[in-house]
Amino acid sequence: MTTKNRYDLDPERLATTDEHGNRVYLYPEDVKGKWKSLRMKVYWGLILVYLVLPWIYINGKPSLMVNIAKREFTVLGQTLYGVEPILFFLLLVSGLFFIAFMTTVFGRVWCGWGCPQTVFIQSIFLKIEALIEGKARQRMALDAAPWNFEKIWKRALKWFVFSVISLHIAHTFIGYFVGPKELFVMTMQSPGEHFGIFTATMILSAIFLLDFGWFREQFCLIACPYGRIQSVMMDENSKVVAYDYKRGEPHRGSQGVSKEAEGDCVNCYNCVKVCPTGIDIRRGTQLECIACTQCIDACDDIMTRLKKPTGLIRYATEVELKGESKKKTIRPFIYLGVSLIFVASFFMFLKNSEKPQLVFLRGVGAPFLISEEMITNKFTLKIKHQGDTRFPIRIEIADPLYMDKISINASENPIELDRAEKKVFIFFKFKMGTFETGSKMVKLNIVEANTNELITTKEVPLVGPIN
Ligand code: SF4
Numbered sequence: 001m002t003t004k005n006r007y008d009l010d011p012e013r014l015a016t017t018d019e020h021g022n023r024v025y026l027y028p029e030d031v032k033g034k035w036k037s038l039r040m041k042v043y044w045g046l047i048l049v050y051l052v053l054p055w056i057y058i059n060g061k062p063s064l065m066v067n068i069a070k071r072e073f074t075v076l077g078q079t080l081y082g083v084e085p086i087l088f089f090l091l092l093v094s095g096l097f098f099i100a101f102m103t104t105v106f107g108r109v110w111c112g113w114g115c116p117q118t119v120f121i122q123s124i125f126l127k128i129e130a131l132i133e134g135k136a137r138q139r140m141a142l143d144a145a146p147w148n149f150e151k152i153w154k155r156a157l158k159w160f161v162f163s164v165i166s167l168h169i170a171h172t173f174i175g176y177f178v179g180p181k182e183l184f185v186m187t188m189q190s191p192g193e194h195f196g197i198f199t200a201t202m203i204l205s206a207i208f209l210l211d212f213g214w215f216r217e218q219f220c221l222i223a224c225p226y227g228r229i230q231s232v233m234m235d236e237n238s239k240v241v242a243y244d245y246k247r248g249e250p251h252r253g254s255q256g257v258s259k260e261a262e263g264d265c266v267n268c269y270n271c272v273k274v275c276p277t278g279i280d281i282r283r284g285t286q287l288e289c290i291a292c293t294q295c296i297d298a299c300d301d302i303m304t305r306l307k308k309p310t311g312l313i314r315y316a317t318e319v320e321l322k323g324e325s326k327k328k329t330i331r332p333f334i335y336l337g338v339s340l341i342f343v344a345s346f347f348m349f350l351k352n353s354e355k356p357q358l359v360f361l362r363g364v365g366a367p368f369l370i371s372e373e374m375i376t377n378k379f380t381l382k383i384k385h386q387g388d389t390r391f392p393i394r395i396e397i398a399d400p401l402y403m404d405k406i407s408i409n410a411s412e413n414p415i416e417l418d419r420a421e422k423k424v425f426i427f428f429k430f431k432m433g434t435f436e437t438g439s440k441m442v443k444l445n446i447v448e449a450n451t452n453e454l455i456t457t458k459e460v461p462l463v464g465p466i467n
């Protein structure tokens with residue numbers, strides 16, 4: 001099929017593919033409008049979160065850090081120690097169901113408004129490209145031009161700036177896992193001293209550079225799994241960026257249609273020219289639409305100039321466009337409910353796991369030692385502690401009958417819960433003949449040393465010679 005211009009797309013193939021299957025590089029035009037300015041505010045807010053937050057310290061700790069090796073999770077100056085992988089699992093599943101809820105109600109809002117891919121490309125990389133190479137037409141002409149001096153310096157400058165920004169993004173990303181101060185110290189040293197971190201940072205920088213600088217919309221169209229599955233979550237009640245075909249069609253220039261019978265669409269292709277994935281939204285909701293709202297602003301601009309009402313392209317549901325009344329569906333509420341259940345499980349699990357877990361393991365060798373009429377039982381106490389507080393605990397004999405008869409010596413008592421996992425050696429000493437049968441399960445109280453508040457109780461089997 002022949003098309004009139006590069007924006008009159010072939011319905012049989014992707015806008016970014018030619019008849020031979022090769023990539024058609026896009027030069028999306030810039031746009032101004034209320035949605036664009038709102039989006040830019042959101043983008044810059046997110047850039048602050050993505051790029052600056054981990055470098056800010058609160059209470060002497062990074063604002064956000066996930067130390068996988070130590071199983072520590074720091075957020076806004078509070079650290080959870082010994083974080084169990086199940087907590088991440090619960091948060092992840094909750095997040096997935098929340099995204100499903102958002103997609104069902106608001107369509108692909110994440111792609112257009114929050115995804116780092118869109119945020120970085122739209123607010124940084126495309127801006128730099130336009131600054132160095134000019135507007136869409138100039139960029140297209142530069143691409144087609146032979147390698148002259150202008151093309152060489154513009155390309156070299158563009159890729160140099162892209163590389164610096166990609167390096168910064170990659171360093172920030174790695175900073176989320178190793179801590180910004182530690183990362184800064186590492187970068188001051190020879191790469192050989194931290195070869196793993198250095199290699200990971202370089203590979204990530206290269207990925208960001210290629211993706212944000214060149215691959216761009218192809219990632220959304222080909223590689224992103226969310227892009228593939230979002231159509232399953234959306235239905236006719238989902239708010240999407242949509243073309244009001246009842247108002248717009250038949251568009252200007254449609255075959256066999258008189259001027260009087262034409263709809264409001266003047267077939268200017270501005271909605272296609274600004275689209276970062278190159279599609280024509282007038283053909284209906286498409287998998288390639290990332291809901292960036294560029295086409296809304298482009299079309300509103302034309303409608304304003306033509307003194308027609310804006311909103312020929314707008315956020316709308318399919319049901320609204322058809323003029324039908326909203327259909328009731330419980331699907332979004334199910335997604336939201338499941339998400340909330342997982343969030344609640346996260347907090348319940350967190351609360352329960354804040355209690356230190358103690359395991360008494362009998363020491364190797366003889367079960368008891370006798371010295372000067374005294375029996376000693378040696379134990380290794382393994383403690384797991386997860387939470388954001390550090391406090392000392394004390395081990396006491398709970399049974400009043402044995403309080404004065406059994407003494408507890410420990411390599412540390414009170415025991416400071418200052419890390420996720422700890423081992424302490426405990427020695428229980430008692431006189432020969434303390435237990436009539438030679439052994440006894442003795443109850444222990446584990447109390448918080450500062451407040452004497454009971455945390456938990458434990459039992460240990462103490463043994464001695466049979467009388
Ligand atoms: S169709 Fe509109 S909202 Fe969708 S990606 Fe293109 S410009 Fe963005």
Ligand code: SF4
Pocket residue numbers: 243248251264265266267268269270271272282298299300302312313
């Ligand atoms: S920008 Fe509006 S008027 Fe122009 S082609 Fe797109 S829908 Fe039609």
